[in-house]
Amino acid sequence: MTSAVEETPTIQPPITAAKSKKVSLADLKGQDLAQRKFARKLIAPALVAAILITQIPFLATIYYSFQDWNLARPQERSFAGFSNYVAVVTNGAFLPSIWATIRIVGGSMILSLLLGLGLAMLLDREFKGRALARTLLITPFLVMPAAAALIWKYSLLEVNTGMVNWGLGLLGIPPIAWNTDHPALTIVFTLTWQYTPFMMLILLAGLQSQAGDILEAANVDGAGALQTFRYMTLPHLRTYAELAILLGTVFMIQVFDPVNIMTKGAGNTKTIAYLLYERAFIGQQVGEAAAYGVITVILTILFATVALRTLFKIFTEEAR
Amino acid sequence: MFPTTQRRMGVIGLGLGFGLALSGCAGFGNLGTQPGVTTVTLASVNNPQMQDMAQLLPEFNKLHPEIKINMIFMEENDLRNAATKDVATQGGQYDIMTVGAYEVPIWGQNRWLVDLTDLAAKDPSYDVADFFKPVRDGVSYDGRLYAVPFYGESSFLMYRKDLFQQAGITMPERPTWDQVAEYAAKLKDPSKDRAGICLRAKPGWGEMFAPLTTVVNTFGGQWYNMDWQAQVNSPGFTDAVKFYIKTLDQSGEGDPVSFGFTECLNLFSQDRAAMWYDATSAAGSVEDPKNSRVAGKVGYVRAPVKLTQNSGWLWSWNLGINAKSKHKEAAWEFVKWATSKDYAKLVGSTLGWSRTPPGTRKSTYEIPEYVQAGGDFAPLTAKIMNEVDPTKPGVDPQPWVGIQYVTIPEFQDVGNQTSQLLADVIAGRRTLTAALDEGQKIAQRAGNNQKKG
Numbered sequence: 001m002t003s004a005v006e007e008t009p010t011i012q013p014p015i016t017a018a019k020s021k022k023v024s025l026a027d028l029k030g031q032d033l034a035q036r037k038f039a040r041k042l043i044a045p046a047l048v049a050a051i052l053i054t055q056i057p058f059l060a061t062i063y064y065s066f067q068d069w070n071l072a073r074p075q076e077r078s079f080a081g082f083s084n085y086v087a088v089v090t091n092g093a094f095l096p097s098i099w100a101t102i103r104i105v106g107g108s109m110i111l112s113l114l115l116g117l118g119l120a121m122l123l124d125r126e127f128k129g130r131a132l133a134r135t136l137l138i139t140p141f142l143v144m145p146a147a148a149a150l151i152w153k154y155s156l157l158e159v160n161t162g163m164v165n166w167g168l169g170l171l172g173i174p175p176i177a178w179n180t181d182h183p184a185l186t187i188v189f190t191l192t193w194q195y196t197p198f199m200m201l202i203l204l205a206g207l208q209s210q211a212g213d214i215l216e217a218a219n220v221d222g223a224g225a226l227q228t229f230r231y232m233t234l235p236h237l238r239t240y241a242e243l244a245i246l247l248g249t250v251f252m253i254q255v256f257d258p259v260n261i262m263t264k265g266a267g268n269t270k271t272i273a274y275l276l277y278e279r280a281f282i283g284q285q286v287g288e289a290a291a292y293g294v295i296t297v298i299l300t301i302l303f304a305t306v307a308l309r310t311l312f313k314i315f316t317e318e319a320r
Numbered sequence: 321m322f323p324t325t326q327r328r329m330g331v332i333g334l335g336l337g338f339g340l341a342l343s344g345c346a347g348f349g350n351l352g353t354q355p356g357v358t359t360v361t362l363a364s365v366n367n368p369q370m371q372d373m374a375q376l377l378p379e380f381n382k383l384h385p386e387i388k389i390n391m392i393f394m395e396e397n398d399l400r401n402a403a404t405k406d407v408a409t410q411g412g413q414y415d416i417m418t419v420g421a422y423e424v425p426i427w428g429q430n431r432w433l434v435d436l437t438d439l440a441a442k443d444p445s446y447d448v449a450d451f452f453k454p455v456r457d458g459v460s461y462d463g464r465l466y467a468v469p470f471y472g473e474s475s476f477l478m479y480r481k482d483l484f485q486q487a488g489i490t491m492p493e494r495p496t497w498d499q500v501a502e503y504a505a506k507l508k509d510p511s512k513d514r515a516g517i518c519l520r521a522k523p524g525w526g527e528m529f530a531p532l533t534t535v536v537n538t539f540g541g542q543w544y545n546m547d548w549q550a551q552v553n554s555p556g557f558t559d560a561v562k563f564y565i566k567t568l569d570q571s572g573e574g575d576p577v578s579f580g581f582t583e584c585l586n587l588f589s590q591d592r593a594a595m596w597y598d599a600t601s602a603a604g605s606v607e608d609p610k611n612s613r614v615a616g617k618v619g620y621v622r623a624p625v626k627l628t629q630n631s632g633w634l635w636s637w638n639l640g641i642n643a644k645s646k647h648k649e650a651a652w653e654f655v656k657w658a659t660s661k662d663y664a665k666l667v668g669s670t671l672g673w674s675r676t677p678p679g680t681r682k683s684t685y686e687i688p689e690y691v692q693a694g695g696d697f698a699p700l701t702a703k704i705m706n707e708v709d710p711t712k713p714g715v716d717p718q719p720w721v722g723i724q725y726v727t728i729p730e731f732q733d734v735g736n737q738t739s740q741l742l743a744d745v746i747a748g749r750r751t752l753t754a755a756l757d758e759g760q761k762i763a764q765r766a767g768n769n770q771k772k773g
Binding site for chain 2: 070071072073074075153158159160175177178179180181183262263264265266267270278281282283284285
């Protein structure tokens with residue numbers, strides 16, 4: 001088999017690359033051209049499969065979004081035109097749901113980032129049992145979302161027997177009906193608890209990549225701990241924080257389990273993911289749910305291209 | 321040398337792939353084609369009664385060695401989704417399904433289930449008239465039977481006899497809601513963390529709105545009138561919801577929006593509530609000394625009323641046969657066996673009398689061992705199951721059959737969204753009027769669909 005590897009046609013850097021940066025097939029001759037063509041043929045099946053696998057479900061969703069289709073009324077299935085999209089706008093559930101998603105994800109993001117930063121700073125120090133502390137702090141991230149939601153619902157926030165109300169009782173504060181009075185907060189608690197370790201891990205990696213001699217130099221130059229943190233550590237951590245925020249948003253925006261287990265979508269906790277579930281599986285409105293899905297994809301693309309790009313431009317320009 | 325090796329490897333790979341695919345197919349296909357054996361697939365909700373059924377399958381096979389039952393268990397919501405998708409897309413994947421009382425008339429109307437009326441009447445020993453009439457009505461559409469009841473339940477009021485005695489209150493046999501609210505206010509004891517009454521307020525059409533709709537019915541309200549005009553913000557509905565929320569507020573459990581069936585069962589069993597209005601099937605757990613601290617201390621009376629005679633709900637899990645099934649006859653043989661008079665005796669004598677499926681057949685309540693094991697609540701359950709009227713549970717007539725739900729496909733959605741709005745009212749984030757006006761709009765959209773259809 002070793003000989004087989006050696007005989008595999010390898011793609012060498014084209015000689016014409018020096019003349020122009022962009023190389024088209026027309027510029028290539030002989031063996032280079034043959035190798036390029038061969039490489040493309042090799043990639044083609046994978047590329048076609050990738051396009052089919054990723055795009056066919058989306059095309060099907062677009063098709064369904066133009067159907068008037070309630071699963072339980074099979075006789076009345078028909079072409080709906082834009083009526084599903086009109087329903088999305090006029091039903092009045094979509095905007096509150098976006099707002100709920102922004103509040104819950106944003107709130108959990110800020111809290112878990114701050115807590116994660118604090119814990120990362122502590123773990124960056126040398127102390128006995130650091131490995132153990134790090135393992136313990138990471139565990140919430142390893143708990144399944146549904147299990148985390150159950151822990152918060154029954155063990156921590158239960159009105160009579162929950163630990164949080166017991167703790168408040170010691171301070172003389174009467175028990176709080178968390179789920180009734182502060183449903184959005186219960187989701188934020190759960191998400192923050194779950195994602196703080198994630199933020200902590202990324203920020204800790206950032207802290208540990210900071211060169212010690214620079215910090216020492218700052219110390220020699222007379223910078224205090226706060227000044228070092230403000231002017232040296234924070235700018236260094238910015239790229240790590242960006243990554244943490246981006247990945248955290250991607251994860252948290254899919255929040256479903258805590259909503260389904262703890263609040264059932266009541267009281268400003270109906271996030272986009274839960275709303276879609278409700279339309280498709282409780283409402284059984286396949287067409288309407290598909291329309292919600294399509295609009296969500298469009299909004300996400302818009303958000304990703306406009307907001308994220310400008311956001312990161314600001315970051316990169318500031319860094320220069 | 322290399323190309324040939326590669327080609328040979330490729331051929332071997334292809335051969336392997338095809339071989340696997342073929343053998344896989346053959347193996348799968350063979351399952352159903354053992355000579356003379358028909359495999360019937362049953363999609364079932366994972367309730368204890370159904371799991372008992374799975375345990376007793378060998379008994380069925382003794383009678384019918386030619387039929388093999390393949391049971392698939394799912395959680396209630398998953399089953400509802402999977403079964404709905406199967407019948408709605410004409411898949412025919414499941415031959416028999418456990419279908420809730422809410423879906424049977426809808427699916428019957430869509431001709432998704434086999435009409436069982438004639439099959440059931442053919443065998444005199446099956447005795448269809450032995451099923452409680454309200455339960456039978458609940459699973460019929462246009463007078464035809466589309467599923468047969470496996471077990472059923474109504475709702476009643478559970479109360480702590482010891483606490484009532486201490487307080488010197490006698491619980492009437494047919495209490496009114498005003499009395500219950502008064503007792504609840506007297507018996508609540510914040511120093512012992514004890515609520516006066518536990519009422520479900522967790523959002524969901526099957527959680528909050530199961531008991532709440534029965535309250536709406538007895539207060540003279542209803543979801544829709546005879547013309548499918550929504551009645552959610554009408555006086556009867558409003559009064560009922562106002563009463564329910566006020567009772568919760570004054571003497572209900574803390575954090576009501578967290579409380580559904582399971583949570584209330586916990587609260588009541590742990591001596592943390594003086595009364596609980598819920599399903600008759602809860603009594604079995606309440607009287608189980610292993611999990612309940614109040615076993616033996618609980619009394620049972622009919623569901624509280626206001627303007628109507630009865631107010632209990634009606635629910636059943638039923639066995640229905642998929643209209644697209646290829647093994648309808650074999651499926652019916654099994655359905656007949658599992659819902660026959662003898663099945664109740666079989667469960668009782670092999671697994672214990674407390675595990676007999678309740679609430680479907682009168683004859684079950686004539687078995688002396690069952691009545692003895694059932695304690696106070698079994699005879700009352702039988703009485704209630706006979707008294708409730710799913711065709712007209714409220715004060716005014718209604719165009720559907722069903723007590724705590726409306727048998728239209730959109731009701732899950734309507735009930736769900738309205739219950740979320742009411743959760744806001746309980747927490748004080750929204751006024752009752754605003755919530756019910758919004759609920760009215762949601763219900764009317766579904767009502768308009770119904771007018772069209």
